[in-house]
Amino acid sequence: MAMGKLKIGIIGMGGIANYHIWGIENSPDAELYAICDVNEKALAERGETLGIPPERRYSRHEDILADSEVDAVMIGTPNMNHFAVALDAIRFGKPFALEKPIALDTKEALVLREELAGKPVPHIVCFSYRYRGAVRYARELIESGKLGEIRHVYSQYLQGWAISEEVPLYWRFSKELSGSGALGDLGSHILDLHRFLVGETTSVVGHGDTIVRERDKLDGSGKGEVDVDDFCHVLGRMENGISSSMQISRFAYGRGNYQRIEVYGSKGSLVYNLEAEDTLEANFEDEEGDFRFLDVPESYKSDQMQAFFDLLKGKDDGLNATIEDGYINQRTIDAIIESFSEGRWVSAQ
Ligand code: SOE
Numbered sequence: 123m124a125m126g127k128l129k130i131g132i133i134g135m136g137g138i139a140n141y142h143i144w145g146i147e148n149s150p151d152a153e154l155y156a157i158c159d160v161n162e163k164a165l166a167e168r169g170e171t172l173g174i175p176p177e178r179r180y181s182r183h184e185d186i187l188a189d190s191e192v193d194a195v196m197i198g199t200p201n202m203n204h205f206a207v208a209l210d211a212i213r214f215g216k217p218f219a220l221e222k223p224i225a226l227d228t229k230e231a232l233v234l235r236e237e238l239a240g241k242p243v244p245h246i247v248c249f250s251y252r253y254r255g256a257v258r259y260a261r262e263l264i265e266s267g268k269l270g271e272i273r274h275v276y277s278q279y280l281q282g283w284a285i286s287e288e289v290p291l292y293w294r295f296s297k298e299l300s301g302s303g304a305l306g307d308l309g310s311h312i313l314d315l316h317r318f319l320v321g322e323t324t325s326v327v328g329h330g331d332t333i334v335r336e337r338d339k340l341d342g343s344g345k346g347e348v349d350v351d352d353f354c355h356v357l358g359r360m361e362n363g364i365s366s367s368m369q370i371s372r373f374a375y376g377r378g379n380y381q382r383i384e385v386y387g388s389k390g391s392l393v394y395n396l397e398a399e400d401t402l403e404a405n406f407e408d409e410e411g412d413f414r415f416l417d418v419p420e421s422y423k424s425d426q427m428q429a430f431f432d433l434l435k436g437k438d439d440g441l442n443a444t445i446e447d448g449y450i451n452q453r454t455i456d457a458i459i460e461s462f463s464e465g466r467w468v469s470a471q
Contacts, residue, residue: 128434129155131192133183133207134199135168138221142196143172145427152431155193158186183207187214194244194434197221200293201300205230208245208445212237217244219430223310223455224448226301231452234445246430247443249314249451251381255423256394256402258441260385261319262422268406269387272320275366276384279308280374284334284352291337295348303350305330306455309370313454314443315383316358316366323358323366323454325469330354330462333373356458358470 130152132142139157146154154172158180159165169179180186183203186195187210194217197207205225211218212234224247225231238245251257264272281304283289293299300306316323330351339346353371360366374380381396391413393403398415405413429442457470 128152128193128431129191131156131158131180131186131189131195133158133186133195133197134203134221135159135161135164136198136200138198139168139196142198142219142427145425145430148425149428149431151428151435155191156180156186156189158183158195184210184214187211187216192216194218194430198248201306202226202293202298205234208234209237211245212241212243215241215243217434219246219248219427220445220448221248222314222448223301223306223452224445225452228449228453228456231445231449235449238445244433245445246426246433247445247448248426249311249318249443249447250426251311251315251396252318252441252443253424253426253429254394254396254399255418255420256399257315257318258422258424259416259418260383260392260394260402263390263392263402263404264319264385264387268390269385269392270389270407272362272364272385272387274384274386275316275320275360275364276386277312277316277366277368278380278382279312279368279370280377280380281308281372282375282377284372285375287334287337289337291339291346291348295337295350297349300350302455302459303330303332303348303352303354304370304372305351305354305458308372309354309356309368309458310451310455311381312368312370312383313451314447316360316368317447317450318441319383319385320364321361322450323360323470325359325467325471326356326454326458326461327467328354328356328458328461330356330458351462354458354462356461359467 156178197220333352336345358366383394385392390406401415454470457468461468
């Protein structure tokens with residue numbers, strides 16, 4: 123690996139790339155070196171704005187992966203390409219950060235897991251809320267036993283942007299292109315946070331459905347079918363007798379990116395709310411009081427992109443999500459989808 127700044131390539135110049143670029147620009151350890159997108163027009167425009175010379179703008183992901191100057195890549199394509207690009211990154215031995223969900227289904231996720239087992243490559247999966255200080259502090263308090271035995275985890279992840287029927291049929295509304303809907307986009311984060319905070323989900327039962335069933339196709343050729351969930355409500359049995367619920371929707375009016383997790387134990391409770399990210403609400407038996415706000419100590423705050431660069435430089439705090447975590451996440455998503463159609467509890471293991 124290079125001694126100076128890490129030369130980072132970005133694959134997929136859509137919305138999430140702005141976050142990747144921000145992370146690179148705000149790190150003393152990395153520079154944006156090359157970019158890749160299948161849309162040549164967007165590639166040229168972004169290349170100009172970002173000052174990336176034409177010879178370091180790639181339209182094929184294989185070519186940016188083959189560039190030996192590139193130390194690592196960020197993979198932020200639409201979901202349907204996560205698997206193929208990550209698989210090639212492993213085959214090229216190129217370190218990568220991969221957006222969630224890691225694949226369209228468990229079968230694909232398993233291939234990534236098996237490929238990596240034979241050929242380890244430094245990587246992270248972008249379950250980005252793991253890096254929130256409040257989440258890390260909650261994890262520590264739970265691990266230290268401050269809450270006693272954990273009984274319940276209740277979570278919500280709500281957005282409202284899909285309410286408008288004017289929103290066209292882009293990839294997030296297609297099973298073939300995104301695997302699932304609100305479940306894979308938002309629920310994947312909550313499922314990961316449940317594991318990060320309290321443990322494994324062993325079985326699930328859920329209700330998911332589509333509210334707006336047709337939307338305008340992007341090519342102007344009329345309406346097309348939305349075949350993924352707009353919302354999903356899931357009960358989970360977790361290890362150690364913990365019972366969880368999660369409410370996930372793109373149809374929660376007025377909600378932008380509302381994420382809340384409540385953890386109830388035998389001796390205490392914690393509430394994490396993304397909108398109040400530097401605090402936790404807490405109620406502990408040994409304080410004999412009501413709920414109060416706890417400030418999150420500075421030392422718990424972290425940044426996903428910097429954590430990736432640290433990993434590449436040999437510093438791993440063990441809290442990054444890996445393909446193994448992505449695989450377990452995908453397995454749970456698939457169990458939930460099965461439960462939607464079968465209307466029964468399904469094993470997530
Ligand atoms: C869009 O719905 C989105 O950007 C997701 O793709 C992210 O993973 C989520 O955290 C915020 O919303």
